[in-house]
Amino acid sequence: MLHTLPYPLFTPNRLAAAVALATSLPVFAQTTLSTVEVSAHRNAASLHLDQATPTGSRTGITARELPAAVSTVDALQMQERGDFQIREGITRATGITDIGSGGTGGLSFSARGYTGTNSVGIAEDGIRIQTGAGTQNYPGSAWGYERVEVLHGPASVVFGSGTVGATINAIRKEPSRTASQEAMAAVGTDGVKRLGVGATGGLGEIASYRIDAYGTDIDGYRDLGQSREAKLMSRLRLQPSSDLRVDLTADYSVNRPERYWGTPHDNGRILPELRRENYNADDAVIRYADTRLRARVEWQVNDRLSLSNELYHLESKRRWMNIESYTLNTAAHRVDRSDYLHIQHELAQTGNRLEASLKHGSHRAVLGWEAARVSFRHINNAPYGGSSSVSIQNPAHGQWFSPDATLAKFDTASTLHGFYAEDAWQFDERWLLLAGFRHDRANIYRDELVSGTDFGRSLTGNAWRLGLTHFLTRDTSVYAQYATGHDPVTSMISLNLANADFKLTRGKLVEVGLKQKLGNGLGEWSAAFYRIDKDDIVTRDPNNSALSIQGGSQYSQGIELAAALTPSPNWRFEGNVTRLQAEYTHLIERVSGVGVSRAGNTPANVPTFVANLWGHYRLGAMQTSLGLRHVGKNYADNANSLQLGAYTVADASIAWQVDGKTTLRLLGRNLADKLYATRTYNNQMILGEARRFELVAEMKF
Template identity: 60%
Template sequence: MLMKIRRPASFPRSLRPLPLAVAGALAGLGAVHAETTLPAVAVSASRDVAGLGLDQPNNTGSRTGLSTRETPASVEAIDSHNIRERGDYRVMDAITRSTGLTGIGASGNGGLSFSARGFSGPNSVGVAEDGVRLSTGAGTQTHPSDSWGYERIEVLRGPASVVFGSGTVGATINAVRKAPSRNASAEALFGIGTDGSAQAGLGGTGGFGEIGSFRVDTYGHLSHGERDLGQASGGKLMSTVRLQPSSNLRIELIADYSQQRPERYWGTPLNNGRIDSSLRRENYNVEDSTIAYEDKRLRGRVEWNATNWLTLRNELYYFEANRHWKNLEQYSLNPSPRTVDRSDYLEIKHNMEQTGNRLEAALRNEQHRAVFGWEVAKVNFRNTNNFAFTGSTTVNANNPAHGSFLGGDLTFPKFDTETTLNAFYAEDAWQLAERWLLLAGFRYDTADVSRRSLVSSSGLDKRLNGNAWRLGLTHNLTATTSLYAQASAGHDPIDSIVTLNVANRDFSLTKGRQVEAGVKQSLGNGLGEWTAAVFRIDKDDILSRDPASPSRWIQGGSQYSQGVELSAAIAPRKNWRFEGNYTILQARYDVLYDSDGSSRAGNRPTDVPEQVANLWGHYRFGPFQASLGGRYVGKRYADNANTVALPGYVVADAALAWKVDNRTTLRLFGRNLTDKVYATTSYGSQQFVLGQARRFDLVAELKF
C-alpha cells in the first residue's frame, strides 16, 4: 500500500525556527527603539555605478589591510547589495555567482562544499567567518548557511594557507559580518514562494550607554519542498556587543546560534548512466529519516592601538557543532520493471567542540604594513554511528512507499579524537616605491592528532606539519590600473585532519604550488571595473594506488590545473548595468592509479568543470529595476576513470524590483525559468543530486 504524506496544519517541530527567529529579532529590535531615537530617513539616489569594489579593504586576501586592488592575488567580494538584488539568501547561491566557483554541496557534506581552480571539497576549499575557520570533521561544513546578517562574502582563489592554514589550495570563502554602529537603524525581510516556502529576517543596530553599541540579526526559513520528504527549515540568531572605552581600545563580544533541518534528499539514481527526468520529484529516503545541524559560537575580541605604529589584537573563541543523520542513502534503478533497490541504512552523529585563540601584532610605518601572529586551537570530536549497517529494500521507481528506517544495527559512539592546532605566521606589505608594492608571507602549521577507538584498543597519535609562503608584487601602472604577479605554496590534508583514521596515519599533508599573474582596472567616468588572472597550480603527494600492488594506498599521485579567469562590472549607459565572469581551465592528473592498477594520468579530477560563466543584466526605469541572469557550468565527471559524466547546464534567473518608497522595496524572483533538469553534483558514481526546479519568490524589504 502506498503511503501518503499529510501537510501539517500547524508548525511541526522541524519548522519552528522561523517563528522563533522572528520572535528573537523583535525582542532584539525592541532594544533599538527602547534605547535610541531613530534618526530621520535620508533620501538617496539608487546605485548606478558598477564596480567590483577594487578599492575596498579586503581582509581575506591578506591580514595587512590591503585593498583588493593592492593585493597581488585574485580576490572577489559579493556585497549585500548584490546578494539582495539577486535573491541569494543562501551562502551557496551567493558564492556560485562568483568567478569560477561551483557548488558541490550535498546532504553528506553539510551543503557547504565547492570546487575552485580544479580542486574540490572542504579539504581544498575552506570556509571561514570573519577570518576564523571551524575545523572540518569527516568532510563536513555546515556554517554559515544563510547570507542574512553579512555585509559581504569574500573569495580568495588559489592557495590561501598563509592566511587560513591547511585545506585551502583551491580557494577560501570568508563571510564578513555586519558591524555594530551607534547610529540606530533596523531592517527587515519577509518572503513567500513556491512549494510553501517562507522566510523572515530582522536586523538592527544602535548604541547604549556612553561607550556601547550592538547589532542583532535573526533569520528563519521553511519550505515544504518540491518532492516527497522535502520539508526544510532553519533559523539563526547573530549578536554582537561592542564597547569602546577610548579611541584606541575596542572590545567585542559575539554570541551566535543556528539550527538547520535540510531537505532529506540524497540524490536520484541514473537510468543507464543518464538523468531520468521522470524521477525528478521522487525521493527514496525513509519516512522517519533525519538530517539536523546545530551550531553555537562565542567569541571575544580586543583591539588596542598601543601606539601610532603598533596595534595588538586578540580573539578568543568557542565553537560547537552537533550533527545528526539517519537516512537510507544509496539507490540503484532497475529500468525494467521500474524499481529502485535501496541500501545503506546509515545513522551518524558528530559532536565537535573547538576552542581557540589568535594573538596578533600589526606594525605600520610609511613603507611597511606587517602582521605577526600565533593561533592555537583545541578540537574535540566524537563520532557515533552504526557502521555495521545492513539491510536493503526495493520500491517502485515512481510513487515509492518510503517505509521506515531499519534499526537492526545499533548506533553508539565509535571513536574520539583530540587535536591541537598551532600556527605561527608573518606578513609584510612593503611599499617599495610609489607604484610598487611587495607582499611577502610565511606560515608554519602543526596538528597533533590523538584518536582513540571506543570499541577496541586501536588508536593513533600523529603530528602533521606544513609550511606555506607567498611572494607577490603589485605595480600601479596608472592610478586606475594595477598589474600583479605572485608565487605561493600551501597544503591540503588527504582527509579531514581532526578525523584522521588509522589507515592514513603514515601520510603527510599534500603540497600545492601556484604561479599567478593578473590585471585589475577601473574604467573612466564610472563606467565600471574589470579583472583578469592567469594561473597554474600543481599539487603533489595526493593519494594513489601503488601500481606494483594496487590494493595498497601510497602518497605518490599528483595533479595540476591551469586557466584564465575574467570578471567585470560595467554601466555602459544610464540606467543599465552588467556583471559577469568567465573561467576556462584545464585540470588533469599527472600521476594516479586506480584499484585495478589502471593509470588515470591525463584524466580530469571529479567535480571539476572546465568552463564556468555567470552574467547579470540590470535595467532601471523609474522606481523599478528589471534583472536577468544566466549561469553556465560545463561538463564534470563523477569518477576518476571519467566514464560517468554530469552534463553541463545553463540556468536562467530573473528579478523585478519595485522601490515603493525610501523604506520599502518589493522584489519578485524567478529561478530556473526554463525548468531545466540538471545535476549539481554526484553521490557515488550512479546517483546524481539534482538542481532546483523552477520556482518564484516574492520578498518585501523594509528599512527603519
C-alpha cells in the same frame, strides 16, 4: 591512551574565565575591517577593488593592491539575485561551483581544479571552521552578512591547511551607534516562507549592538522536500576610548535541510519523471545545531602598532538517519535501497588568535599566532546494514530500520598551532611587494572506542608567498605571485589509521593578473592567469595495487575574467568567465584488484568552463534584472566514465522601490525549469533546484 589526556582542554568555567581575561586586558588584534555601506539600490557596478580585503591579506591592503585574485559578493548583490544562502551567493563568484550534498553538510565547492572541504576552506570573519569527516554546514543563510569574499588559489599563509583551491570568508554586519532596523519577509511557490530582522544602535555612552534573526519554512517541490532553518546572531561592542574596542559575539542556529540524497539515473541519463521523487524513509532526519561564542579586543597602542586578541568557542552537533543509496531496477520497475545510515557528530573548537599589526614607513606588517583545541566524536551504526525495494514512482517510503547498533566509534582530540607573518612593502610609488610565511602544526590523538587501536599523529606544513604589484596608473595594476600551500589527504581532525602515515599534500601556484578601474565611472575589470601543481596525492603502489602510497600529482591551469560595468545611468552589468584545464599527471586507482592509471584524466567534479552574467536595467523606481549561470560538463569519477552534462540556468527579478524605506521584489529562479545535476552521491545524481518564484518585501527603518 587518548582518554588520559586533559580532555576537553577548555571546560565552561575555564572558557568563561578566558573570555573575562580577554575582555579585560588590552591585548592584541587584527587590523580593523573596513565598513561597507550598502543602500537599497546600487547606481554603479563594482568589483570592490578599492576595498580592503581581510580575506586576501591581514595587512589591510586593498583588492587592487593585492597580488592575487579575490572575488567579493556583497549583501545587496545577493538580495538582487535571490541568493538567500551563502552557498548560492558563492557560486556567483568567479569560477566557484557548488558540489555540496547532505553528506558534506551542503558546503562543498570546486575551485581552480580542486574540490571539497580538504581543498576549499570556509571561514567566518577570518576564523577557519575545522572540518570533521568531510562535513561543513556553517555558515548557512546569507542574512546578517555584509559580504562574502573568495581568495582564489593557495591561501595557506592566511588560513592554514586545506586551502589550495580557494578560501571562502563570510564577513558579518558590524554594530553601529547610528540606530537602524531592517526586515525581510518572503513567500513563494512550493510553500516558501522566509522572515529576517536586523537591528543596530547605541547603548549608553560607549556601547553599540547588532542583532540579526532569520528563519525559513519550505515545503519543497520534491517528495519529503521539507526544510526548516532558524538562527540568531548577536554582537555587543564596547568602545571606552578611541583606541580600545571590545566585541562580544554569541550566535545560535538550527538547520533541518531537505532529506534528499539524490535521484538514481539510467546509465548516466536523468529521467525527468523522477524529478520530484525521493527514496528516503518517512522518518529520516538531517539536523545541524551550531553555537558560536567569541570575544575580540583591539587596542591601538600608537600610530604604528595595534594589538588584538580573539578568543572563540564553536560547537556543532549533527545528526543523520537516512537511507542513502538507491539503484534503479528498470526491469522490475523498482528502486533498490541500501546504506541505512545513522551518524552523529559532536564537534567543539576552542581557539585563540593573537596578532600584532605594525606600520613603519612604507611597511604594513602583521605577526600572529593561532592556537585551537578541537574535540570530535563520531557516532554511527557502521557497517550500515539494511535494505529494501520500493516502486520507482510514488514509493511507499516506510520507516528507517537497521540491524546494526548505533555506537560512539571514536573520539579525537586535536591541538592546532599556526604562526604567520606578512609584510606589504610599498617601496616605490608604483611598486608593492607582499611577502608572507606560515608554519602550521597539528597534533591529533584518536581514541578508538570499539576497536581499541588508539594512535597519535603530528602533521606539519610550511607555506609562503611572494607577490609583486605594479601600478601602471592610479587606476590600473598588474601583478605576479608565487605561492605554496598544503592540504590534508582527508579531514584532519577525523584522521583514521589508514591515513595516519600520510603527510600533507603540497601545492604551488604561479599567477599573473591585471586589475583596472575604467574612466568616467564605466566600471572595473580584472584578469588572472594561473597554474597550480599539487603533489603527494594518495595513489596506489605501481608494484602492488593493494597498497596506498603518496606520490600522485595533478595540475590545473586557467584564465579568469571578471567585470562590473555601468555603461549608462540606467544599465549595469556584472559577469565573470573561467576557462580551466585540470588533469592528473600521475594517479593509479585499484579496479577489480588491478592498478589502473588515471593520468591525463580530469579530476571528478571539475568543470572546465564556468560563467556568470547579470544585467540590471533601472527606470525610476523600478529595476529589472536578468542573470545567466553556465557550468560546463564535468565527470562524476576520476575514471571519467560518468559525465554530468553542461547546463545553463536563467534567473530574474523585478524590484519596485515603493519609497525610501520599502522595496518589493519578485524573484524567479531557474526560469526555464532546467533539469540538471550538480554532482553525484553514491549511485545518484544530485539535481539542481526546479523553477521557483518568490515575492519579497524588504524594509528599512
